[in-house]
Amino acid sequence: MLAVAEVVVFHTPLCELLGIEAPVIGAPFGPWDEVALAASICRAGGLGSLGTAARTVDELRHQWSRLRELTDRPFAINHTMRPFSEEAFEATLEERPTAISFHLAVPGDLIERAHAAGIRWIQQVTDAHQAAQALDAGTDVIIAQGGEAGGHGGDVSTLVLVPQVVDMAGDTPVVAAGGIADGRGVAAAFVLGAQSVAMGTRFLASTEMNISDDWKQRIVGADAVDAVKVLNSERILPPYSRPESYGVPRALRTELVDTLRHHPEQVKEDVVPRLMESISRGRGDEFLPFTGQSAALVRDVLPAGELLRGILREAEHILAARAAEVAHDRHSS
Numbered sequence: 294m295l296a297v298a299e300v301v302v303f304h305t306p307l308c309e310l311l312g313i314e315a316p317v318i319g320a321p322f323g324p325w326d327e328v329a330l331a332a333s334i335c336r337a338g339g340l341g342s343l344g345t346a347a348r349t350v351d352e353l354r355h356q357w358s359r360l361r362e363l364t365d366r367p368f369a370i371n372h373t374m375r376p377f378s379e380e381a382f383e384a385t386l387e388e389r390p391t392a393i394s395f396h397l398a399v400p401g402d403l404i405e406r407a408h409a410a411g412i413r414w415i416q417q418v419t420d421a422h423q424a425a426q427a428l429d430a431g432t433d434v435i436i437a438q439g440g441e442a443g444g445h446g447g448d449v450s451t452l453v454l455v456p457q458v459v460d461m462a463g464d465t466p467v468v469a470a471g472g473i474a475d476g477r478g479v480a481a482a483f484v485l486g487a488q489s490v491a492m493g494t495r496f497l498a499s500t501e502m503n504i505s506d507d508w509k510q511r512i513v514g515a516d517a518v519d520a521v522k523v524l525n526s527e528r529i530l531p532p533y534s535r536p537e538s539y540g541v542p543r544a545l546r547t548e549l550v551d552t553l554r555h556h557p558e559q560v561k562e563d564v565v566p567r568l569m570e571s572i573s574r575g576r577g578d579e580f581l582p583f584t585g586q587s588a589a590l591v592r593d594v595l596p597a598g599e600l601l602r603g604i605l606r607e608a609e610h611i612l613a614a615r616a617a618e619v620a621h622d623r624h625s626s
Contacts, residue, residue: 294426299358300554302530302607303315303316303605303608304316304497305488305489306466306477306488307434307466307468307488307489307539308488308489310413310419310433310466311367311391311392311413311433311434312338312367312391313338313339313340313366313367314338314339315337315338315339315390315601315602315605316339316429316488316489316490317334317337317338317339317340317489317490317491317492317601317604317605318339318340318342318369318394318415318436318468318489318490318491318492319331319334319339319342319491319492319496319597320342320395320444320470320491320492320493321342321343321344321369321371322344322444322493322495322497322502322583323328323344323346323347323373323427323444323583324344324346324347324348324572324573325344325438325502325503325504325572325575325577326346326356326362326503327341327342327343327424327501327502327503328343328356328359328363328503329363329501329502329503330496330499330501330597331343331360331368332360332363332364332501332504332603333499333501333596333597333598333600334367334368334496334597334598335360335367335618336363336364336366336557336595336598337598337601337602338366338601339601340365340367340368340391340392341360341366341368341369341462342369342370342371342394343356343357343360343368343369343370344371344570345370345371345372345381345385346373346375347380347569347572348381350380350381350384353381353384353602354384354388357370357388357390360611361500361585366449367390367391367392368390368391368392369390369391369392369393369394369415370385370392370393370394370398371394371395371396372385372389372390372393372403373395373396373397373542374397374398374533374534374535374538375397375445375447375530375531375532375538376531376532376533376534377400377534377535378534382384382403386406386407386410386412387591388474389410389411389412390412391412392412392413392414392415392433392434393407393412393414393415394415394416394436395412395415395416395417395418396417396419396436396438396445397445397533397538397539398535398537398538399416399418399426399427399430399432399537399561400430400535401426401429401430401431401488402430404416404430404432404470405431407430413433413434414431414432414434415432415433415434415435415436415468416430416432416434416435416436417435417436417438417470417491418436418437418438418447418458419436419438419440419446419447419448419454419540420448420449420454421449421454421457421458421461424437424457424458424461424462425461426577428461428462428463428465428562432451432465433465433466433469434465434466434467434468435458435462435465435466435468436467436468436469436470436491437451437454437455437457437458437459437467437468437469437470437487437493438451438454438470438471438472439451439452439453439455439470439472440446440467440471440543441471441472441587442470442471442472442543442585442586443493443494443497443520443542443543443544443583443584443585443586443588443624444493444542444543444583444585444605445540445541445542446471446540446541446542446543447539447540447541450467450471450472451470451471451472451473451482452485454471454482455467455469455482455485455487456486457484459485459486460486466489467486467487467488468487468488468489468490468491468549469485469486469487469489469491470490470491470492470493471480471587472497472585472586472587473490473491473587474491474492474494474495474587474588474591475495475590475607476603476605476606476607476608476610476611477602477607477608477611478490478564478587478590478606478608479604479605479608480607480608480611480612480615483608483612484612486493487497491566492513492587493549493583493585494584494587494588494591495590495591495600495604496597496600497509497512498512498513498591498593498594498595499594499595499596499597499600500594500595500596500597501596501597502579502597503575504575504578505575505576505578506577507579508576508578508582509594510594511545511578511582511584512545512584512588512591512592513588513591513592513594514564514583515545515587515589515591516589517586517587517589519545519546519588520543520544520584520585520586520588521543521544521545521546521550521554522540522542522543522559523539523542523543523544523550523553523554523581524541524553524557525553525554525557525560526541526542526553527587528553528557528560529549529564529565529568530542530583531552531582534623541618542581542582542583542585543583543585543586544581544583545578545582545584545588547578547579547580547581547582548580549564549580550581564580567580568580568581571625572623609611
């Protein structure tokens with residue numbers, strides 16, 4: 294019979310690769326300010342992330358400087374193809390974060406540039422085709438993001454995508470994302486073969502995340518069906534920078550989200566500057582509150598470090614209890 298300590302192991306090869314202690318990655322939140330959140334995740338042993346969307350290079354450098362003042366732990370800087378900024382990417386290479394995370398396309402040329410600068414690459418994928426591209430391009434880590442996730446994503450569920458990518462990945466660590474907000478989700482991810490989880494919605498509803506309390510309380514009160522795909526998002530969001538890019542956002546329902554879905558022709562041009570101005574103030578939730586279906590599992594707003602540690606303790610307890618049950622059943626039979 295295996296001892297519980299041999300079954301429940303949370304310091305994975307991914308932790309060694311990225312220099313972290315806890316197999317948890319905080320998702321990037323595009324243009325929203327998450328410096329305090331990223332620092333808290335890093336201090337708790339995980340990998341904090343900072344987004345770059347819709348920010349000037351000067352703003353980004355200020356954020357990176359603030360984060361380095363708050364923690365000396367590894368962190369990731371995220372880029373996407375909606376849109377891609379060459380200036381921001383070059384500044385990221387100069388900044389030398391532990392890792393660059395990327396989604397909405399698999400840019401082999403950018404992966405090569407990151408590796409040349411000594412930076413790890415974390416590629417988020419939403420289907421097996423993208424996973425194959427990422428492996429061929431030499432990604433260091435793959436995030437298999439299920440369609441339950443908030444923000445931009447695909448359609449394949451986490452429960453299907455993660456083991457599918459694990460089977461393809463070989464020695465490349467796989468991170469599970471989408472629909473994970475508690476210890477049960479983390480335990481499930483490990484059983485599926487993942488070495489880590491990435492969480493967004495759960496950390497949106499954290500004390501440190503610099504968004505409005507209204508958005509956080511909407512997450513706390515939401516059901517899974519309240520987080521819907523934002524159809525016709527091209528009317529309000531930047532175009533993709535490369536033709537192979539794709540992804541449909543998921544957000545809580547608002548008047549704008551409903552209008553985009555049912556009457557996109559009625560969305561007026563002035564929405565875009567109003568949305569961007571609102572985001573610059575830490576809002577935007579009145580228009581486009583990116584949120585995943587795991588909102589149904591979020592029942593409070595807590596400090597990020599407390600969340601991370603509590604979720605891992607819960608996962609460890611669940612895996613230990615299940616291992617003991619299986620061992621008992623085998624002994625009884």
